[in-house]
Amino acid sequence: xxxxIYLIMLSFTVFAQDxxxxxxxxxxxxxxxxxxxxxxxxxxxxxxxxxxxxxxTTSTGLPQxxxxxxxxxxxxxxxxxxxxxxxxxxVGEFTEVAFGTKQSxxxxxxxxxxxxxxxxxxxxQAAKVYLxxxxxxxxxxxxxxxxxxxxxxxxxxxxxxxxKILNANITVxxxxxxxxxxxxxxxxxxxxxxxxxxxxxxxxxxxxxYNLTLKDxxxxxxxxxxxxxxxxxxxxxxxxxxxxxxxxIKNTTIAKNSVENTIDFQIARNDLKSKELLLKLEKSKALxxxxxxxxxxxxxxxxxxxxxxxxxxxxxxSVFGLNMSIPLFxxxxxxxxxxxxxxxxxxxxxxxxxxxQQILVKIKSAKNDLTFAKQDLVNKKQGLDLxxxxxxxxxxxxxxxxxxxxxxxxxQAQLYTAQQQYIQAMxxxxxxxxxxxxxxxxxxxx
Numbered sequence: 001x002x003x004x005i006y007l008i009m010l011s012f013t014v015f016a017q018d019x020x021x022x023x024x025x026x027x028x029x030x031x032x033x034x035x036x037x038x039x040x041x042x043x044x045x046x047x048x049x050x051x052x053x054x055x056x057t058t059s060t061g062l063p064q065x066x067x068x069x070x071x072x073x074x075x076x077x078x079x080x081x082x083x084x085x086x087x088x089x090x091v092g093e094f095t096e097v098a099f100g101t102k103q104s105x106x107x108x109x110x111x112x113x114x115x116x117x118x119x120x121x122x123x124x125q126a127a128k129v130y131l132x133x134x135x136x137x138x139x140x141x142x143x144x145x146x147x148x149x150x151x152x153x154x155x156x157x158x159x160x161x162x163x164k165i166l167n168a169n170i171t172v173x174x175x176x177x178x179x180x181x182x183x184x185x186x187x188x189x190x191x192x193x194x195x196x197x198x199x200x201x202x203x204x205x206x207x208x209x210y211n212l213t214l215k216d217x218x219x220x221x222x223x224x225x226x227x228x229x230x231x232x233x234x235x236x237x238x239x240x241x242x243x244x245x246x247x248x249i250k251n252t253t254i255a256k257n258s259v260e261n262t263i264d265f266q267i268a269r270n271d272l273k274s275k276e277l278l279l280k281l282e283k284s285k286a287l288x289x290x291x292x293x294x295x296x297x298x299x300x301x302x303x304x305x306x307x308x309x310x311x312x313x314x315x316x317x318s319v320f321g322l323n324m325s326i327p328l329f330x331x332x333x334x335x336x337x338x339x340x341x342x343x344x345x346x347x348x349x350x351x352x353x354x355x356x357q358q359i360l361v362k363i364k365s366a367k368n369d370l371t372f373a374k375q376d377l378v379n380k381k382q383g384l385d386l387x388x389x390x391x392x393x394x395x396x397x398x399x400x401x402x403x404x405x406x407x408x409x410x411x412q413a414q415l416y417t418a419q420q421q422y423i424q425a426m427x428x429x430x431x432x433x434x435x436x437x438x439x440x441x442x443x444x445x446x
Contacts, residue, residue, distance in 0.1 A: 022228060023235045026153050026243060029226050033149050034142055036227025043138040050134035054127040061120045068108045073305075077102060101301040112293040115322070118284025126277045129270055136267045143263055143438045145225075150434040152222040154427045157240045159215045161423045166208040169416065173201045179399070193398075193405040200409055204416075240426045244377075247370075247433035254367065254440070259359045263442045268348075268355050275348040279341040285334055288326040295319045359439075366436040373425070373432040380418070380425040387411075387418035 024032065034040050077098040084093035114120055177197045183189045220230045228234065259265055296318040300307050327334070394411035397403035 021233045021235060023237050024153075024226070025237045026150065029153055029222075029236075030146055030149050032228070033145050033226040037145055037225065038227065039141055040145055040227075043141040047131070047134045047138050050127075050131040054131050057123050057127040061114045061117070061124070064112045066110045066112075068106075068110070070106045070108075072104045074102050102303045103305060103307075104299065104301045105307045106297060106299045108295065108297045110293060110295045112291060115290035115292055116287075117289045117291075118287040119281060119289075122277055122281045122284050126274065126281075129273045129277060133267065133270045133274070136263060136270060139442060140263045140267065143442055146438055147434055148225050149222075151431060152218065152225045153236060153238070154240070154243070154430045156215070156218045156222055156236055157238075157243075158423055158427045159211050159218050161240060162211045162420070163208060163215065165419050165423070166204055166211065169412075169419075170201060170204045170208065173197055173204060173412075176395070177201065183399070188401075196405040196409055200412055240423070240430070243430050244426055247429060254363055258363055258440055259356055261442060262359050262363075262439055265352075265355060265359055268352050272345070272348045272352050275341070275345040279338065279345050282334065282338040282341045285337075286327055288324055291323045293321055293323070295321075363436070363439050366432070366439055370429070370432040370436050373429040377422075377425040377429050380422040384415075384418040384422045387415040391415040 077100070079096050079098055081094040082097050083089075083091075084095045085091050087095055089095060177194060180189060180194050180197060184191065184194055219234065223230045223232055223234060255261075260269075296316070298314045298316045300312050300314045302312065306312055391408075391411040391414070394403050394408045398405065398408040
């Protein structure tokens with residue numbers, strides 16, 4: 001049995017050594033997530049794809065050069081019938097003639113260029129807007145990731161603070177039990193008082209074990225969020241107090257352009273631009289398109305494959321041309337598409353104006369939530385200090401025989417509740433701070 005335990009511990013140690021200990025402040029955790037989180041990496045790939053799409057669209061309006069080489073070998077040449085009288089034969093008879101050589105090779109080079117195409121001009125603008133939308137989506141991902149990392153970071157700090165408080169409370173309660181057992185041995189108290197403290201200790205130990213489980217899950221979720229293997233060991237270098245102090249010095253002023261700076265508004269504004277371009281596209285379909293081309297061809301003919309010989313004769317030909325396509329009548333189909341695009345544009349304009357008001361309300365609400373959270377934190381701190389004093393007084397009174405175990409238990413329960421409420425209030429401030437910060441400063445890491 002001891003050997004089995006040793007092997008398990010040894011394997012765990014070797015396994016753990018595969019992952020170095022990683023230390024992160026909150027800012028470092030956010031930076032790491034923006035680089036290595038799977039969703040963040042996908043958003044970066046989407047931006048790159050949009051850049052390539054933009055160039056792909058641009059390239060269609062630039063000169064296009066195509067080469068074509070063809071080789072033909074008649075297995076059986078086509079026969080044409082020519083009146084025999086052309087060759088001195090009898091009238092009414094025909095002579096079988098095979099025109100051309102058995103083998104031929106052609107090389108063609110074609111250069112084409114758009115001269116005018118309204119759809120292409122609109123496509124260039126659309127590709128640019130598509131790239132902006134992809135960048136907006138990336139910023140949206142980064143914003144959500146900042147919130148997720150902050151929440152994960154705060155949950156770990158909350159759990160660890162809970163465990164620290166529970167350990168301290170268990171130490172105190174065990175000291176109380178030890179002291180009370182000595183008093184009981186001298187016949188100065190009842191067994192029930194000891195049992196009451198033991199019951200309290202049991203609840204604290206159960207809460208501690210629960211928080212230890214939550215801690216493991218919180219670290220795994222944090223690792224997953226920042227893009228680290230879930231088995232890796234990480235250490236958080238910021239405390240909850242550090243993050244609360246940081247939130248105090250951050251600028252949370254609502255500027256005139258705060259609404260326009262939000263990612264949601266930028267996305268909606270680019271959506272409006274895309275609707276404008278769709279309307280332009282439908283209108284452009286009524287315009288003519290003009291294309292130019294230059295074509296050069298060399299042809300060689302022979303009964304044998306001797307096209308690589310210097311004696312082979314090649315015959316060249318070239319042509320320049322313009323092509324114009326003019327849409328004349330579509331049975332009002334283009335008109336219907338144009339009207340649909342116009343209606344969709346009007347809807348987007350109304351949606352953008354409505355979103356402006358919604359975001360303004362959202363910013364004001366987030367600011368009020370942060371103000372309330374900070375006020376609540378002050379109140380919870382005062383409540384914690386008061387609960388500590390009450391619990392300490394009841395301890396003294398209990399051991400002096402002036403208070404019952406029930407009264408001490410109540411005071412301890414009040415203290416434990418106040419401790420939980422205080423650290424929850426700290427996490428609440430942190431969460432409300434980041435919620436407002438990503439609205440007012442969407443392009444900042446922290």
